Amino acid sequence: MMKQNEERIFDIRDIRVTFDTPDGAVEAVRGVDMHVNAGETVAVVGESGSGKSQIMMASMGLLAANGSVSGSVTYRGQELIGLPRAKLNRIRGAKITMIFQEPMTSLDPLYTIERQICEPIRVHGGLSAGAARQRALELLKLVHIPDPERRMKSYPHELSGGQRQRVMIAMALANDPDLLIADEPTTALDVTIQAEILGLLAELQKKLGMAILFITHDLGIVEAFADRVYVMQKGLVVETGGTEDIFQRPQKDYTKMLLAAEPEGHKPPVGDDQPILLDARDMCVTFTIKGGFLSGPGYEVKAVQNVGLTLRAGQTIGIVGESGSGKSTLGRALLQLLPSEGRVVYQGTSIQGFDRAAMRPFRRNLQMVFQDPYGSLSPRMTVGEIITEGLLVHEPSLSGRERDRRAIQALEEVGLDPSMRNRFPHEFSGGQRQRIAIARAVILKPTVIVLDEPTSALDRSVQKQIITLLRRIQESHNLSFIFISHDLAVVKALSDYAIVMRSGKVVEEGPTSEVFDNPQSEYTKDLMEAAFNLREVLNRQAAARV
Incomplete structure (x- = not known):
């Protein structure tokens, strides 16, 4: 952790985010206050759907078309909410950059890795094509991409999930930002690379004096990496404080539950007599x-x-x-x-x-649930249509009413409210989208x-x-x-x-x-x-x- 000063560079006041859906307005964030000081590392934690990512999307002007925001978000005194796109673009991508949770949907499938890293360097840094390429190569080496010279010519689909995430980190660091917003930046990475990436971010933070706003569900990382923590539940901040206080002396039952949540149990082996x-x-x-x-x-x-x-x-x-x-x-x-x-x-x-x-x-x-749920769910189909699509192929004689009944059953089975089946994938959190993907596989009753x-x-x-x-x-x-x-x-x-x-x-x-x-x-x-x-x-x- 880096020792921060008290200069407040990013200030969120009473921010509210609402989405218009076929089932009515959904309030994803309900009046949240946060701030980040220069050089500070702040973590935002909470269960999937708590609203932590939507706060950052709203702050950066990246909400979906059916989303709206109210409140105030300032960067070094400059109001960002309602700022014209041209002026906002001079801040985001240069002074404030963001690493997104799902790199496959953030990287353009038609452009090489080199082109995608070089573009923000040339737009915000004014570098020549040759200098931008050299900087891109340095960044790929910095985030430990193997064989970076060759990977520069690769397309996103030719990289593993972890490699795509590292490319996103390289893009975010390209212009030496003042504030880095990292939305689950180590989600797709294995544990050994997680430690490397976090060490890298800390090293760059020390070198650049950069502040980091870290959105994650991995509390083990938060404890070692963050200076302060905001705990969110259902669109509200329910607890905040220094990292040591949150982890050693949590006040709220919800925070205690998060800290105690670890996978447990074990599966007994099946017998050799099983087919x-x-x-x-x-x-x-x-x-x-x-x-x-x-x-x-x-x-x-x-x-x-x-x-x-x-x-x-x-x-x-x-x-x-x-x-x-x-x-x-x-x-x-x-x-x-x-x-x-x-x-x-x-x-x-x-x-x-x-x-x-x-x-x-x-x-x-033989069904598969893919790593990137957003990339595997059609943005033009409702959740109900996505889940029942396989039934149209494998059980074409089913009536529409029966398919809908099966969709309700599948959603209940994965712990989602069946009334959500008329919404679209972008209206769900990353964790909710993964459960939708599981429901799509389970509905066919595979082996x-x-x-x-x-x-x-x-x-x-x-x-x-x-x-x-x-x-x-x-x-x-x-x-x-x-x-x-x-x-x-x-x-x-x-x-x-x-x-x-x-x-x-x-x-x-x-x-x-x-x-x-x-x-x-x-x-x-x-x-x-x-x-x-x-x-x-x-x-x-x-x-x-x-």
Whole structure:
């Protein structure tokens, strides 16, 4: 943590955010006061849907079209609410920058990483094309993007979720901002990279005198990283104070509940007598990156190399590893969502190499919940339409009334109010959108669900609810899960078998209790230490900077 001064640079007064919906006005933020001093790190925490992200979106003039804001937001005395866009643009992107929660929807899929980083540098910094490119390369190195020269020519879809998040951080830091608003900046990152990124932000904060407004659900990070904390619930600030006071002497029951919320329990292993649903052998996925006149020769990336697994009825296999380890690519390859080599057998039928038409009969039973819920939910469809879309394909004889009944049932099953089914995805928080994505998969009553980071956008209290939900669904329908995550605490609580991946290969696997309690490889040991001693790691980093 950096020692801040008392100069108030960002001041929020009585801010209120309301959304017009088909069901009436929804008040997301209900009169909130906050401030940030120069060089200070302030954390805003609270459950999904508490309004913490909407405050920042409103402050930056980024609310959805059906949203409205009232109140006051000032930056160094300059009122931002109602400021003409041209004047606002001279502040945001230069003096105030923001790292968004879902990088895939914030990065333009049609532009290379180089172009996207260079644009704000040239617009706000006035650099030449060559100087901007050099600065972009420096930033990619700074946030530890592997092979940055080549990644400059990549498109967002060619990067892992964690790599995309690091690109967003590089873009935000491009113009040495006065205030960095970070909305869940480590959500998509594995635990080892989390510590690196937080250390990087602290280092840059010290160098630039930058203030940080940190929105997160990870309280372990907050305790080591923040100077002050605002705790939000249902659009209101319910408690605020110094970090030590909040963590050691919380006053409100809600704050105490947040601090006590950790994934718990364990899943007993299934017996060897349970039928095998999905069997994969020697799975390999290679991406060919084409060359060009400016980008140089093409090359290949071996994302998955000779990986196999056997999934039985009622089993949960947890796949863990750093960002870019190939775990998400493996999940997609198993469901034939991208080209691969090897052998995949589902209930006795080899589906390896099946095209879209050949896979259609199997899609109902082989579902996937993607890492980025906003990117996988159509912004033009209501939640009810999104959830029931699969029924139109796999159960076309159902009446509209029956589909609506099934949508209500699915929403209730994932803990959402069924009356929300007439709203659109942008009207929900990140955690709520993830539950919508789970409902879309569950409504078809599949036998296998591949869950790619299904809890990464959720605070710990909601994670516990989702874990309980997934356990209940699994038991009632005898479902099998492949659970892909960088959150080892969640994997430990939900999985009975664990696979650890690194650079496309399996470095360790076995029953979850054995892998977590007695890891054999040095890499697994490092992951465990970073996951379950992150607070100590961050504290050591903070002590080293003092």
